[in-house]
Amino acid sequence: MTLDPEATARVARRRGSARAAILESATRLFAQRGFANATVRDIATAAGADPALVKYHFGSKEALFLEVSQEHDEWREMLSGPLEALGETVVEALLDADEAGRGRSVFAALVRASDSVSVRQRLSRGMEEQFVRPLAARLEGPDAELRARLFAAQVHGLMTVLWVMGDRALQEADRSSVVARYAAALDATLRASR
Numbered sequence: 503m504t505l506d507p508e509a510t511a512r513v514a515r516r517r518g519s520a521r522a523a524i525l526e527s528a529t530r531l532f533a534q535r536g537f538a539n540a541t542v543r544d545i546a547t548a549a550g551a552d553p554a555l556v557k558y559h560f561g562s563k564e565a566l567f568l569e570v571s572q573e574h575d576e577w578r579e580m581l582s583g584p585l586e587a588l589g590e591t592v593v594e595a596l597l598d599a600d601e602a603g604r605g606r607s608v609f610a611a612l613v614r615a616s617d618s619v620s621v622r623q624r625l626s627r628g629m630e631e632q633f634v635r636p637l638a639a640r641l642e643g644p645d646a647e648l649r650a651r652l653f654a655a656q657v658h659g660l661m662t663v664l665w666v667m668g669d670r671a672l673q674e675a676d677r678s679s680v681v682a683r684y685a686a687a688l689d690a691t692l693r694a695s696r
């Protein structure tokens with residue numbers, strides 16, 4: 503039997519577009535409802551796909567969630583900037599994050615689903631790969647890794663308060679004051695002990 507190359511290409515495009523639509527719907531629904539309340543059926547329906555395609559493309563709802571949570575290069579770029587301005591750069595970026603933005607939504611969904619071992623491991627791996635290792639490699643001194651971990655903990659703390667808890671008082675506080683104070687704390691964490 504000979505396969506028609508054009509028919510094969512059409513099937514591949516449909517599969518690819520279904521996969522992309524499922525990822526997009528999952529990102530939105532996980533962010534809106536959290537992991538527990540976003541069902542495979544709801545994700546597939548929102549994507550205009552059969553629920554069986556979720557299993558076909560991702561294996562399980564948890565595997566789909568973990569794929570949605572794969573990080574992007576924004577942090578890598580930001581952390582490669584000048585160390586002297588890193589605290590301010592990071593705080594400004596966190597305050598500027600669009601409420602519907604993918605990074606913010608995915609982080610909130612990850613935190614809400616962190617009762618799952620694999621999600622907790624993903625959060626830990628993300629912190630290690632995105633913050634600790636790249637930053638520790640740029641810092642001098644014997645405690646570079648510790649300072650990078652403390653920096654990551656401070657950043658994740660601010661992300662949690664702003665993006666997960668939605669602290670209105672902090673969100674509505676004088677921006678320049680928030681940036682100046684939190685950036686100073688981050689910068690102090692990065693400085694080597696003398």
